[in-house]
Amino acid sequence: MTKWGFPGSDITLFNSPRGVAVDFSGNVYVADTENHRIQKFDSDGGYLVSWGSEGSDDGQFSYPDGVAVDSSGIYTLLIHKIIGSRSLMIMAIL
Structure with a gap:
């Protein structure tokens, strides 16, 4: 196990990371919540x-x-704080 990243908004930095997934190749995906990105x-x-x-x-x-992540794509769970609803967004693997 390893760790990386520091607080911030620049690339490779995190602001409230809340989700992590690993694909079959070992790549790590992070839901960087407050920076609004994966x-x-x-x-x-x-x-x-x-x-x-x-x-x-x-x-x-x-x-x-x-x-x-799975073989079909990358999935994110979005929590819309203003209205409290949930939605699922599907992204194509790039």
């Missing part, structure tokens, strides 16, 4: 890519609270 790292903690920004349009998130 970040992807290799198994050694090396940054690969991130998706999202704050909003409700395509490619945007509003407080992603969880993340899961």
